[in-house]
Amino acid sequence: MVDEGKTAIARKPRADAQRNRIRLLETAKAAFAEKGPGASLDEIARTAGVGAGTLYRHFPTRDALMEAVYRNETEQLVAAATRLADTQSPTGALREWLLLFVDYIAAKHGMYEALNSIVGGTTELYSASTEQMKRAIAKLISRAVASGDVRLDIDPLDLLRALAGVASISAGPDGKQAAKRMVDILIAGIRIRT
Amino acid sequence: MVDEGKTAIARKPRADAQRNRIRLLETAKAAFAEKGPGASLDEIARTAGVGAGTLYRHFPTRDALMEAVYRNETEQLVAAATRLADTQSPTGALREWLLLFVDYIAAKHGMYEALNSIVGGTTELYSASTEQMKRAIAKLISRAVASGDVRLDIDPLDLLRALAGVASISAGPDGKQAAKRMVDILIAGIRIRT
DNA sequence: TGATAAACGGAGAATGTCTCCGTATTTAAA
DNA sequence: TTTAAATACGGAGACATTCTCCGTTTATCA
Numbered sequence: 001m002v003d004e005g006k007t008a009i010a011r012k013p014r015a016d017a018q019r020n021r022i023r024l025l026e027t028a029k030a031a032f033a034e035k036g037p038g039a040s041l042d043e044i045a046r047t048a049g050v051g052a053g054t055l056y057r058h059f060p061t062r063d064a065l066m067e068a069v070y071r072n073e074t075e076q077l078v079a080a081a082t083r084l085a086d087t088q089s090p091t092g093a094l095r096e097w098l099l100l101f102v103d104y105i106a107a108k109h110g111m112y113e114a115l116n117s118i119v120g121g122t123t124e125l126y127s128a129s130t131e132q133m134k135r136a137i138a139k140l141i142s143r144a145v146a147s148g149d150v151r152l153d154i155d156p157l158d159l160l161r162a163l164a165g166v167a168s169i170s171a172g173p174d175g176k177q178a179a180k181r182m183v184d185i186l187i188a189g190i191r192i193r194t
Numbered sequence: 195m196v197d198e199g200k201t202a203i204a205r206k207p208r209a210d211a212q213r214n215r216i217r218l219l220e221t222a223k224a225a226f227a228e229k230g231p232g233a234s235l236d237e238i239a240r241t242a243g244v245g246a247g248t249l250y251r252h253f254p255t256r257d258a259l260m261e262a263v264y265r266n267e268t269e270q271l272v273a274a275a276t277r278l279a280d281t282q283s284p285t286g287a288l289r290e291w292l293l294l295f296v297d298y299i300a301a302k303h304g305m306y307e308a309l310n311s312i313v314g315g316t317t318e319l320y321s322a323s324t325e326q327m328k329r330a331i332a333k334l335i336s337r338a339v340a341s342g343d344v345r346l347d348i349d350p351l352d353l354l355r356a357l358a359g360v361a362s363i364s365a366g367p368d369g370k371q372a373a374k375r376m377v378d379i380l381i382a383g384i385r386i387r388t
Numbered sequence: 389t390g391a392t393a394a395a396c397g398g399a400g401a402a403t404g405t406c407t408c409c410g411t412a413t414t415t416a417a418a
Numbered sequence: 419t420t421t422a423a424a425t426a427c428g429g430a431g432a433c434a435t436t437c438t439c440c441g442t443t444t445a446t447c448a
Contacts, residue, residue: 208413208415209414235406236403236405237404246406247408250407
């Protein structure tokens with residue numbers, strides 16, 4: 001009886017699997033950017049030169065694929081939170097970061113599914129990004145709260161949801177501008193009156 | 195040569211057409227409420243007891259159907275704006291109406307397309323509802339601005355977009371609560387400091 | 389080098405959208 | 419009434435998309 005246990009030594013992942021994964025991500029990124037969130041998955045597979053089965057094995061759902069495509073950008077955004085927290089006033093850092101967030105979602109023009117995964121927080125599967133994002137904004141907010149600038153009865157993610165709404169629901173050419181204006185409204189709205 | 199002109203007297207619309215239209219609307223409303231925005235159109239037609247062709251003749255696109263389904267509620271909401279403006283303080287009226295708006299979108303859990311049509315304002319087709327909605331909120335805002343309570347550099351629709359974002363992007367059970375909290379943040383954010 | 393786990397790919401089932409057109413029904417004129 | 423013309427009906431089927439299944443291929447490791 002051979003060992004079939006959990007102790008199985010991790011075998012090195014197959015080279016072709018890694019290659020295909022990367023090709024799929026590149027192709028998908030281009031496809032989403034060009035055709036929007038509804039881009040055909042089979043076509044992405046074909047363009048990437050793999051079968052549909054391969055795509056679905058790597059990314060079981062459309063959301064999973066989007067999540068993976070944007071994980072990079074998400075990580076950069078999360079990193080920025082730490083940097084800002086170290087170099088700016090509490091409220092200033094929060095404001096700056098929210099502006100970065102607006103850029104982040106504007107780049108995904110109308111990619112509702114992706115936003116929902118990342119900022120929604122309801123989908124079990126993508127909790128990784130959501131969790132990171134949540135921690136990033138929570139850190140900025142709690143710093144601002146501690147400094148006495150900001151009320152504390154806020155769900156930080158709600159700020160992001162509001163911005164996502166403004167930036168993506170209209171998706172007009174000035175959606176981004178509008179979202180940046182909204183940042184100031186939000187900041188003013190959560191500030192404690194002096 | 196018979197008259198083939200534009201002067202053709204309007205013929206009374208066929209009774210079966212009217213009946214089917216209504217049945218389709220009722221069925222669609224139930225279907226959207228139960229299965230969300232992706233409900234199968236063919237199934238709606240089948241449930242309503244008509245052929246697919248009939249559905250598509252009455253409502254050429256999914257959006258057209260949604261628009262029609264929600265036109266009623268939209269009209270009620272618009273009417274409420276006038277009523278509130280007549281009976282409440284400027285800021286109070288605005289706040290009340292935004293709360294009603296939250297109920298309005300919460301009922302459409304995740305019906306992104308519909309929201310986008312109605313609050314987005316980019317789709318030519320649904321400009322009727324958008325226009326009404328815009329006028330309703332604009333009236334409330336400008337009253338508040340006139341009273342000196344509120345800044346005037348606001349696109350009124352942005353407030354709605356923000357609320358839609360909070361209420362629908364997460365779509366969690368407390369999305370509605372969150373949106374109601376957001377109303378207060380927004381009101382505070384657009385208020386002029388005293 | 390050979391055994392075997394891992395990955396591949398694409399045919400095809402399932403589902404959905406939307407069109408086309410022969411048939412049926414309604415209206416209104418005679 | 420009867421009848422012709424206008425209007426609406428419905429569902430078969432063309433087409434697109436998602437996703438699964440499984441026989442075949444390939445990389446890893448002993």
